[in-house]
Amino acid sequence: VAQLAHSMGYKPAYLNQYNLFLIRGDLVPARMWREWTLARVLEHSRGLGRYRLPFPSEECNAFVDGLAEVMPSDRAANTTATSTTMPHRGRRWWEHLPAIPRQVYSKGSEDGILEHIFAHVRAANKQYAELAVGDGRASNARLLREKGGWRGLLVDCCHSNPAIGLHREQISAMSVLGILERHRVPRQVDLLSLHADAADAFVLRSILQGGFRPSVIVAEANENFGEESQLSFPGRPVLHRNWSACGPTCAFHGGPRRQQSTALCGAGVAAWVGLASPAGYHSVYLSRTSLFLLRGGLVPPEMAREWTLARALERSRPLGRERRVFPREA
Numbered sequence: 001v002a003q004l005a006h007s008m009g010y011k012p013a014y015l016n017q018y019n020l021f022l023i024r025g026d027l028v029p030a031r032m033w034r035e036w037t038l039a040r041v042l043e044h045s046r047g048l049g050r051y052r053l054p055f056p057s058e059e060c061n062a063f064v065d066g067l068a069e070v071m072p073s074d075r076a077a078n079t080t081a082t083s084t085t086m087p088h089r090g091r092r093w094w095e096h097l098p099a100i101p102r103q104v105y106s107k108g109s110e111d112g113i114l115e116h117i118f119a120h121v122r123a124a125n126k127q128y129a130e131l132a133v134g135d136g137r138a139s140n141a142r143l144l145r146e147k148g149g150w151r152g153l154l155v156d157c158c159h160s161n162p163a164i165g166l167h168r169e170q171i172s173a174m175s176v177l178g179i180l181e182r183h184r185v186p187r188q189v190d191l192l193s194l195h196a197d198a199a200d201a202f203v204l205r206s207i208l209q210g211g212f213r214p215s216v217i218v219a220e221a222n223e224n225f226g227e228e229s230q231l232s233f234p235g236r237p238v239l240h241r242n243w244s245a246c247g248p249t250c251a252f253h254g255g256p257r258r259q260q261s262t263a264l265c266g267a268g269v270a271a272w273v274g275l276a277s278p279a280g281y282h283s284v285y286l287s288r289t290s291l292f293l294l295r296g297g298l299v300p301p302e303m304a305r306e307w308t309l310a311r312a313l314e315r316s317r318p319l320g321r322e323r324r325v326f327p328r329e330a
Contacts, residue, residue, distance in 0.1 A: 001020050002020065002022075002038050005022045009024065009025035009120075010022040010023065010024055010025060011023050011024075011025060011028045011032065011033065011036070012036075012038050012041045013036070013041070014041060014044065014045070015041055015042060015044070015045035015048070015050055016045065016048045016049070016050065017045075017048060017049040017050050025122070092302065092303075093116075093119075093120035094120075094284060094285075094303050094307050095307075097113065097116055097285060097315065098112070098116065099318065100318075101113045101115075101116060101287075101319075102115070104142075104143045105137065105138055105139060105140075105142040105143055106138055106139070106140045106142075106143075107138050107289070108287045108288050108289050108290065108319075109287050109288070109319060110140040110193075110218060110287055110289075110290055111140055111141075111142065111143040111144075113285050113287060113292060114140060114141075114143070114144065114191065114216070114218070114292075115143060115144075117216060117284065117285075117292065117294070118144070118148075118190075118216075121215065121216070121294065121298050123150075123190045123215070124188060124190055124215060125186055125188070125189065125190055126144075126148065126149060126150045126151065126190060127150065127151060127152045127185070127186055127189050127190055127191075128141040128144065128145075128150055128151075128152035128153070128189060128190060128191035128192070128193065129152055129153045129155075129180060129183075129185045129189050129191070129192050129193070129214075130152070130153070130154050130155070130191075130192075130193040130194075130195075131155045131171050131176070131192075131193070131194050131195065131203065132155065132156055132157070132171055132194070132195040133154045133155065133156050133159075133166065133193075133195060134156055134159060134195075135156070135159045135161070135166075136154050136156075136159065136161055136164050136166045139154060139193075140191075140193045140218055140290075141154070141191060141193060144191070145164070150190075150191075151165065152165060152185070152189070152191070153165055153167070153180070153183045153185055154166040154167065155167055155168075155169045155171060155179060156168065156169075157169070157170055157171065167183065171199070171203060172199060172202075172203070173199060173202035173203050173205065173206045174206070176203050176206050176207060177206055177207070177210040180207070180210075180212065185212075187211055187212050187213060188212075188213050188214065188215065188295075189212070189214050189215070190214065190215045190216065191214060191215065191216050191217075191218070192207070192212070192214035192216070192217045192218070193217075193218040193219075194217070194218065194219045194220065195220055200219055200220060200232075200266040200267055201232045201266065201267040201271055201272070201275055202232070204217070204219060204272075204275060204276070205275060208275075208276070208279045213279070213280075213295055214295065215294070215295050215298060216292065216293065216294055216295070217276065217281065217292070217293040218290050218291070218292055218293075219266075219267075219272050219290065219291050219293070220266055220289055220290050220291075221266075221267070221268055221269040221272055221286065221289070221290060221291040222264065222265055222266050222267065222268055223268070223321065223322055223324050224264055224268070224324060225264065225267065225268025225269075225270070225271065226268060226270075226324050227268070227269055227270060227313060227323065227324075228268075228270050230267075230268070230270050230271040230274045231264075231267075231268075231271065232266065232267040232271055269283075269286065269291050269309070269313070272291050272293070273291075273293075273309055276293050280295060280296030280297070281293040281294065281295055281296065282294050282296060282299045282303065282304060282307070283309050283312045284303075284307070284312065285312060285315065285316070286312055286313060286315070286316035286319070286321055287316065287319050287320075287321070288316075288319055288320040288321050
């Protein structure tokens with residue numbers, strides 16, 4: 001029972017004569033994880049009348065045939081009940097994203113994917129910062145705020161709504177640190193979500209260089225850059241953004257008295273990974289439009305070894321993400 005519960009993120013607390021008492025991992029103090037092993041729980045239970053019995057006892061021999069392991073041995077080999085390492089809630093959770101993550105408020109499946117991630121990665125402060133969020137109705141963080149009790153900062157160039165924490169600010173690589181600091185966003189905020197159009201990569205670079213280390217970063221990854229290009233346009237203000245046969249298109253000032261339109265808004269997946277990896281981030285998922293990155297200290301060892309960008313890209317195909325070449329003739 002302890003081994004099964006540990007794989008789901010629970011810690012044995014006490015045993016009496018009949019029952020094992022378990023505490024969910026996010027409620028367990030760090031010292032308890034280190035020191036209160038199953039052996040100590042068993043030792044404490046002796047005073048409550050629990051006996052140390054051999055297995056199988058002679059009285060039970062007749063019933064041994066047909067027993068099956070609760071936890072298969074290959075799955076449990078590295079998950080002992082006496083472990084002192086606080087687990088993520090659920091073994092190999094990154095391999096078990098729902099086939100169709102639910103979409104509640106976000107434009108894609110972002111809020112459903114975030115719901116899955118934070119069901120297994122403990123939130124430190126339940127705070128978010130979402131930049132260039134529009135009027136907030138399709139915010140990636142809205143489900144967390146309304147259903148999970150999260151709070152945080154929403155920013156957009158053209159909208160304001162104090163009731164949901166939405167502030168009107170001009171976002172750029174030069175201004176973003178001042179915005180985050182003015183609104184007292186924690187350096188290790190749980191979620192950072194970016195929709196800053198052409199300036200995305202330059203905004204994130206400033207944030208990371210400024211010492212911010214969000215637990216999870218969500219960034220729009222433009223398919224039109226393919227899966228290898230690390231290029232991005234310099235951070236010029238976007239005048240407007242639309243969708244075309246080429247995907248997202250944005251228009252910005254291309255020179256005196258004229259606009260320049262391009263389907264190469266923002267940055268591609270390789271650019272985001274190249275930017276975030278030196279800061280210790282690991283790619284987790286890709287939706288049709290967004291890349292999800294997890295801070296290194298929250299990445300389980302098996303995930304770091306096995307869950308490569310190639311596997312994240314493969315997992316993204318059922319979610320509608322296409323494999324495109326760069327540059328495209330279209």
